Amino acid sequence: MIMQEVVVTLSQSNTEHAILASGSERERGGKKRSRLERMKVIIAREKYLYVLALPGLLFFLIFKYFPIWGLALAFQNYSPYLGFWGSEWVGLKYFYDFFTNPDFLLLFRNTMAISLLNIMFFFPVPIVLSLLINEVRSMKFKKTIQTIIYLPHFLSWVIIAGICFIILGQSDGIINKIIVELGGQPIGFLTEPNYFWGLLTAQSIWKEAGWGTIIFLAALAGINQDLYEAAQIDGANRWKQMLNVTLPGIKSTIIVLLILRLGQVMEVGFEQVYLMMSSPVSHVADVFDTYVYRTGIQNGRFSYATVVGIFKSVVGLLLVVMANRLAKKFGEEGLY
Structure with missing residues (x-):
């Protein structure tokens, strides 16, 4: 039972x-x-x-x-004749070749130097321009200024390089002609290595700074106007309103764009550098983008060039993740 x-x-x-x-x-x-x-x-x-x-x-x-x-x-000895499935697998051979290449440190130095100059000088310019435009009271004048500073964005880098050659050329450049007329000696703006990185940064600022103000102006438009009225009642002038209301209002936008910019630290613009590069400045102008073009396209080393691309992507990803975690640590929203 x-x-x-x-x-x-x-x-x-x-x-x-x-x-x-x-x-x-x-x-x-x-x-x-x-x-x-x-x-x-x-x-x-x-x-x-x-x-x-x-x-x-x-x-x-x-x-x-x-x-x-x-x-x-990147893990194959790729041959277009054998195809993807017929090419020999070589493992990490090309990674070893790339990191032990004597050109690696030179390429890394040039790429990082140009990127850091862009972050230090180019990135803040659209913010400053947006703040200045936001202070303009005449809507007609504001629209005119915005249109003027947007225009260079629509010019190709070929045109920008041509303008630089016309203005800064050593033999027939406008500036050097003025210097010679005043009794001076022509300056090699385009052939002097010490000027090259600064020249690229100045080009980027002139071409893209105006276009970069679009996002910041949109962020400025979203700030609650009652905060400005409260600041005026407390006796804050325009400068203090900018420091205590405007900048905190767009701080999250600035942080997100900075994080995204860090993700592109290995991308310095192939077309711009390639057009401005010449033999006298090649040791300061050669970056990962031009190196990929030279080794991968011109020399047909597709596997080796793929390794360079993977390295650039991994560095960008790591910088984005670290910058995002740092932003979260300080109480900001971050990218994700």
Whole structure:
């Protein structure tokens, strides 16, 4: 009798567990169905927005995600004749070759120097311009200034380089002609290595600083105007309002853009550097971008060039993660 009671109890317990398990499975299935239904409702309601976003999604899929498989070339002795599947796998050989190459330190120094100069001098300029434009009361004058400083963004780097050659050329540049007329000696602005990094930074500021003000002006427009009125009541002048209201209002935007800029620290602009490079300044102008073009495209070392690209991406990713954690540590929102 006792054994029969034990068997009956165990069977009842197993049945209850089975019922509970089936109930939980039905509950999970119901949640999944409810999520799918909600997604269908959202897609149906916002279908035009998804259609509008479709070109951007296709762009990232085709040009950003599909090419990821090409990173495997870094571990192969890739040959276009043998193809991806027929090329020999060599492991980390090209990584070792790249990091032991005597040019590595030179490339790293030039790339980091140009990037740090851009962060130190180019990055703050759009912020300063935005603050100055925000203080202009005449809307007509403000729009005129914005249009003027936006225009260089729409010029290609070929045109920018041509303008620099016309203005700074040693033999027939406008500035050197003025210097010669005043009795001085022509200065090699384009061939002197000491001027090269500063010249690239000045070009970037002139071309892109105006365009960079768009995001900051949008952030300034979102600041609550009641804060300015409260500051005026407390006796704050325009300078104190800028320090205590305006800058704190756009601080999060500045931090996010700075984090994103750190992610591009290894990207200094191939076209700009390549157009301004010449033999006298090659030892300060050669960066990872130009090195990839020279070794990968001109010399056909595709696997080796892929290693350089991976290195740049890894450094950018690490800087973004560290900068984001640092921002979070100090109480800021960060990038994610």
